[in-house]
Amino acid sequence: DIQMTQSPSTLSASVGDRVTITCRASQSISRWLAWYQQKPGKAPKLLIYKASSLESGVPSRFSGIGSGTEFTLTISSLQPDDFASYYCQQYDTYSGWTFGQGTKVEIK
Amino acid sequence: EVQLVESGGGLVKPGGSLRLSCAASGFTFTDAWMSWVRQAPGKGLEWIGRIKSETDGGTTDYAALAKGRFSISRDDSKNTLFLQMNGLKTDDTAVYFCTTGISPPRGNWGQGTLVTVSS
Numbered sequence: 001d002i003q004m005t006q007s008p009s010t011l012s013a014s015v016g017d018r019v020t021i022t023c024r025a026s027q028s029i030s031r032w033l034a035w036y037q038q039k040p041g042k043a044p045k046l047l048i049y050k051a052s053s054l055e056s057g058v059p060s061r062f063s064g065i066g067s068g069t070e071f072t073l074t075i076s077s078l079q080p081d082d083f084a085s086y087y088c089q090q091y092d093t094y095s096g097w098t099f100g101q102g103t104k105v106e107i108k
Numbered sequence: 109e110v111q112l113v114e115s116g117g118g119l120v121k122p123g124g125s126l127r128l129s130c131a132a133s134g135f136t137f138t139d140a141w142m143s144w145v146r147q148a149p150g151k152g153l154e155w156i157g158r159i160k161s162e163t164d165g166g167t168t169d170y171a172a173l174a175k176g177r178f179s180i181s182r183d184d185s186k187n188t189l190f191l192q193m194n195g196l197k198t199d200d201t202a203v204y205f206c207t208t209g210i211s212p213p214r215g216n217w218g219q220g221t222l223v224t225v226s227s
Contacts, residue, residue, distance in 0.1 A: 043220060046215030087152065091209060091210050096169045099153040102153070
């Protein structure tokens with residue numbers, strides 16, 4: 001099974017900060033990587049798919065980069081609505097899905 | 109508008125069974141690959157498994173946590189996805205979501221249904 005290692009598990013930041021979250025796959029997943037945002041009591045919201053494609057309606061301050069085993073989600077200027085948990089997900093067609101452990105972005 | 113509505117959650121004793129449903133609307137369900145994902149209280153997201161569209165074979169794939177205990181099926185005539193859970197353990201306590209994931213229509217999730225396994 002493909003394992004996803006996400007870091008950090010918690011991140012304290014202020015409004016306006018540039019924030020970066022990293023995800024590593026245990027084997028190459030090409031660009032089959034998505035990023036989700038989740039707020040308490042809500043379903044996850046898709047932000048980015050295929051490593052760098054921004055989902056419709058998602059603000060351009062969110063961006064993703066990477067391929068193979070190393071991936072990054074960046075929020076260029078953190079907004080109050082961005083304090084939430086973030087998950088990476090690999091979706092290789094043959095091996096199913098795996099999620100990273102999650103990153104909670106907290107107010108500093 | 110795409111809608112996914114889960115139902116069937118509740119309180120069940122260890123060793124018991126439960127069948128969750130996910131009613132889909134607003135898209136061509138017959139063409140969709142559907143997945144179940146769960147989230148234990150205060151924990152992360154955990155993929156349970158998926159079922160492909162009938163045109164793609166209708167086959168299922170499961171995570172290790174589900175093999176032998178959980179079963180995913182679909183009724184395309186009723187636009188409904190199912191998750192049959194047997195031999196439930198206290199560790200299965202979670203909110204269970206159905207989702208299209210990255211498959212078209214991309215990024216759609218239900219609101220989740222809570223399953224509590226407790227004596």
